[in-house]
Amino acid sequence: MSTTTTSTTAPVRVIRRDGGASAFDATKIAVAMSKAFLAVEGDAAASSSRLHPLVEDLTAQVEAALLKHARPDTALHVEQIQDQVELVLMRGGHHKVARAYVLYREEHAKAREVAPAAAEFRVKDVDGELVPLDWDRVGVVVGEACADLADTSAGAVLAEVRRILYDGITVDELAVALVMAARALVETEPDYSYVAARLLLDQLRREVLTRVAGRPAEATGGQMSYADHFPAYVRLGIELDRLDPELAEFDVERLAAAIRPERDGKFDFLGAQTLYDRYFLHDHGTRYELPQAFFMRVAMGLALREDDREARAIEFYELLSSFDFMASTPTLFNSGTTRPQLSSCFLTTVDDDLQSIFQGYRNNALLAKFSGGLGNDWTPVRGMGAHIKGTNGESRGVVPFLKIANDTAVAVNQGGKRKGAACAYLETWHVDVEEFLDLRKNTGDDRRRTHDMNTANWVPDEFLRRVEADADWTLFSPDETPDLHDLYGTAFAERYRAYEAAADRGEVTVFKRVGAVDLWRRMLTVLFETGHPWITFKDPCNLRSPQQHVGVVHSSNLCTEITLNTSADEVAVCNLGSVNLANHVTANGVDAARLERTVRTAVRMLDNVIDINFYTIPEARRSNLRHRPIGLGLMGFTDALFVQRLVPGSPDAVEFADRSMEAISYHALSASADLARERGSYESFEGSLWSRGVLPIDSIALLAEARGGDLDVDASTTLDWDALREKVRGGMRNSNTMAIAPTATISNICGVGQSIEPLFRNLYVKSNMSGDFTVLNRHLVADLKALGLWDEAMVADLKYFDGSLAPINRVPDDLKALYATAFEVSSEWLIEAGSRRQKWIDQAQSLNLYIAAPNGRKLDAVYRLAWHKGLKTTYYLRSTAATSVEKSTLRGTDGKLNAVQPVAAPAAPPPTPIATVPTGGSDDALVCSVTDPDCEACQ
Known part of the structure; x- marks a missing residue:
């Protein structure tokens, strides 16, 4: 065998079962695999010319997987290595060989169990x-x-x-x-x-x-004793120049007692x-x-400007530590520290000149450094073939600049806490849009690819009307059609048609005419193949924006839930946090009083972020202080359904989505109006939709009017909105109040399902930057225990059927319906629930769409439905792989345990396959992994 021991900064050690250690040697793995093949295939394997290269390839796969997260002086237990050997054999389809290997391990494990244990151990x-x-x-x-x-x-x-x-x-x-x-x-x-x-x-x-x-x-x-520890912790943090010295001015003993x-x-x-x-x-x-010191530190940081700081810090701490509400990741990272960059999302617009473009790169780097997620509007940059007056040359278009933006996001990775991330937006009429669609492909000129950056289409209503009419669509370079960037609704449609007429008269030099259906089909095909660009809708974002009197929404953010104005002078900023809906329901429905308390306190916390925040660029500070937007969202939606026994993908679940979001919206707007009376309205309030008494539920009519009534949105209400309209007309503290972010990380902290996501699987392995973790639906387990059905056989069935209950005959039908997985719930239900929420939200929501077996017809129907239902944006398209989902062993693979070097793994019974989320490769490129660490950037 040519495989040799891999070298790292320090040698990787292998811990034997007797406690001894030896250097990692991949040749031993190759020898063991060869013996396994020989044991199963006998002389046929020995005489086959394929055995040597096959074993060498499989060994390389094992070695790569084991050393993927290796650090200096990493220690691997022999059981971990054997687990990985089984996994690689199973992935490769060598099931008989893997089975023989499992049985071999089982026999030896039983032999070890009866061996006498050592009487004494020393540490x-x-x-x-x-x-x-x-x-x-x-x-x-x-x-x-x-x-x-x-x-x-x-x-x-x-x-x-x-x-x-x-x-x-x-x-x-x-x-x-x-x-x-x-x-x-x-x-x-x-x-x-x-x-x-x-x-x-x-x-x-x-x-x-x-x-x-x-x-x-x-x-x-x-x-x-936190009472003893907490004051010493605050002193140490200040001595280390990590905590804000102002924290020492709190009554620390009072806080410690709380x-x-x-x-x-x-x-x-x-x-x-x-x-x-x-x-x-x-x-x-x-x-x-420590955990409770962490929550109190965050609470203190958010209470720095309060009159009664201790009382407010305790109030904020109660909300965080109970998991009723969780602030976004940048707030948790940095609140109470010497660099309190607490905001989550930043939106920028790049002008059509080199100074603005390279200033944009600098801004991206500074914003990403302190954990910000980025949404960049690139539409103003002239397209390929456009004239450059200064050099009398031709532009190479927007794509080469996007490559640099991609590399900037990779380089500035937020201090290793999470990956830097950005999303580039381009309007559908831009002449470079066809190249833009190919940015995430793995083929073609790599200099015109952005493998690490998200992309999104910013789609005007006029384009969808042309698709439905099977009409032509014209692409322009923005240097010749500059006002299209700032127009929307009827004004955009009229001006766009005028430019088409000008092109026909020869007054526009750079343009291209395509079939709208052809371009739409290509957009959906690329979305299917690469997961990008996402589909987002320009007109609903602007026509329903409370701030249309002072600017234009040119893009959304990294996760498609933020819809704020941007310009050369203003970088939009949003400050996020999420209500844990699972904590606010009982079997009888929403706990209205608890939800109101949570929302009112959460709005105050998010508003405080704006004044305390450390701004890395002046354009962000100017925008945030002038408009004061916040984005209150939710998580644990599916858990809340389970508590109430509401079947996902049912009318009852949709109704709950409507009514729960109505309550959050009502209390969020009321809380912001109350803060305006206490602290004053935001600077640009006059002229806003708020000042005219137009609430999000009312702005649906503005969108319907622009579409000539072509809008299918349920506008029912249950609360006293008339009284709230009058209250809001008197003033609002925040230009925007709500946005539903993905909560990919903070929902993990709270132990609930992400955001508004359906249940992915009832049993699977979740991967993130902290490692791999077994996720088991505890609601389901409780129900199965009550029925006497929870046993080893059920665990094995869940593994075999990739976490789905549908094929397991002994599970009652009502549980199969209640715990249906994401790909078993029709995406039409997800869109209807999203539509019901969207009517209450002044920004947007990160809405993933799940389609088990996508094809062109399904994708066309789903995304047109999303448009007709008034959604502002969509997020990832998720699908099952073309091949069967990856299998891996469960025991011995959970988590990286970064705290210290991994040691002896528990002696495990024969590993049984468990579904792991596909990560997207040549066979399943359409899949965005539900557990991909890159998706954690918003929260």
Whole structure:
């Protein structure tokens, strides 16, 4: 075999089952695979010329997967390596060989179980000394982790731990071993995810207390005192020049007394690991922030300008730590720090000159540096073939400039916390739109490709009318048609037709005439193939904008939920946070009083962001202070359906989407109006739709009028909107108040489903920047337990059927309907629910569309329906792969556990396949992974 040991900064170690270590050697994997093939295929394999290159290729795949996240001095357990060997064999279709390998491992695992266990273990402490393992403390910590979780067993976790211990294990490795032991049981009981999170918290406590105290220190949950720790934490953060010195002026003891330590137990493993990896403050990699200190720090940062700062900080803390509301990721990263860049999204417009274009790159870099997601409007840049007066040459079009924007987003990756991300928008009449459609393709001239940047079509109504009429469509260069960029509705249509007539008279030099249906078909085809450009609608965004009196919405943002004006002088900024709807419903419906309290406090928190914010460019500061937009959204929608037993894709679910969004809208607008009375209206209020008493529910009529009545939107209401209109007419604190973002990360923290997303699978592996995590629908598990159906066979069935209940005969039909997965719910229902929400929202929503077996006819029908239903934007098109979904083993693959080097994986039973979200490749390029870390950029 030519495969050799891979070298990294430090050698990768392999931990053997006896506790010893050796250097990673891929040739051993190749030998084991060769033996497996020989055992199954016998002499035929030995004499085959294909065996050597096949094993070499499979070994390379194993090695690449194992070392993908390798860091200096990474330690892999032999079980992890064997798990990956099985996975690669199964992916390659070598099922008989994989089965033989599984049986071999099972036999050896049973043999090891009956082997006598070592009587004593020693632990290597931080000074390198070997000391006896304090098994009593381990028992207390595991017992605390399992407390109040009825279907978990401390004994089961301890048994797993004992199987992977070895004499001389380090303190850090022991901490990881505890977490790994618990997470290995998640597939049988979802509450073990909470156990794993609490064990990770024990590891975090030791790390934090040691850093704050300046000496080795640890505490169990029962011994931990936030009252003692919190003041010392604030002092340390200020000394390290990370926390704002103004935090010391708070009554820190009063705030410490208000902390609720028991809420540390609310995190599941995915949420806890995500916080550990990316959110908690650290000093050169050593964390010094505990979960409740984290929430209180964020709350203090948001209360800095309040009159009674302590009372407001406690109010904000209660909202965050209860998971009733969660601020967006930049706010969580930076609130209370010396660089409080708290805003989520930034929208820019690039003018048609080099100075503006390169200023745009600079702005993108500065905005992305502190965790901002970017939406860039590139429509003004002249198209290919347009005349350049200064050089008497011809333009190469907008695409080469987009390549540089792409590379800027990659280079500025937000300090490693999450990837830099941007979305480029182009209007459908731009002469370069056909090249724009190809930006994400993997073929063609790579200098005219943007593999890392999102793209979106900014589609005027006139184009969709031409599609429906099967008429022609004309493409122009914006240097010859500059006013089209700022026009919308009837004014755009009239001016556009005038330019077409001018082109016919020879008065326009750069233009191209195409069939509207042909271009539409190509837009949908490329969307199917690459996932981009997304389809967003220019006219609804502008005709329903409260701020149309002072500007134009030229694009949306990175995640298509923000619709704010942009210009050369103003970079639009939005400040996001989301209500956890799952916490505001009971089996009987919405808890109206709790929802009102949450929304009113959340609006105040988001408004505070604007004044406290650290602005990296003056155009953003100017815009944000003048208009003061915020974007209150929601998450946990599907969880709320489950609590109420509402079937997704049903009239009842659509009605709940309508009524819940109506309540959020009502209270958000009322809260902003009340803040205006307390603090004053935003600067550009006069002349806005608000000042005329036109609310989002009323602006539907403006869109219907522009479309000649061609709009299919349910306009029903249930609350007292007349009284609110009068209140709003008197003043609003914020130009915009609502936007539903994807919440890809903050929903993980809260342990609920993303945003308004349908259930992806009932069991699958979720991947993000913190690793791979088992996701199991705990609502379903509770129902199956009640029916006596939750057992190992059910777990195996869920794995085999990729998390779908439909093919499992013993599951009742009512549960199959309630827990239908995203691809089992018609996209028409998602659009109808989106339409019902959109009527209440002054901005937009990140609406993904799921189509199990897409074709041109389906895509055409779905996106036309979205337009007719008045949606402002759509987001990703998600589809199942052309081939079967990827399978991977469950045990031993959950999470990266970045806290310390991974060690001994639990000795596992024969791994069973579990569905993993396809990541999009040559066979499934149309698929945007639901768990793709790149999708986390908004929240």
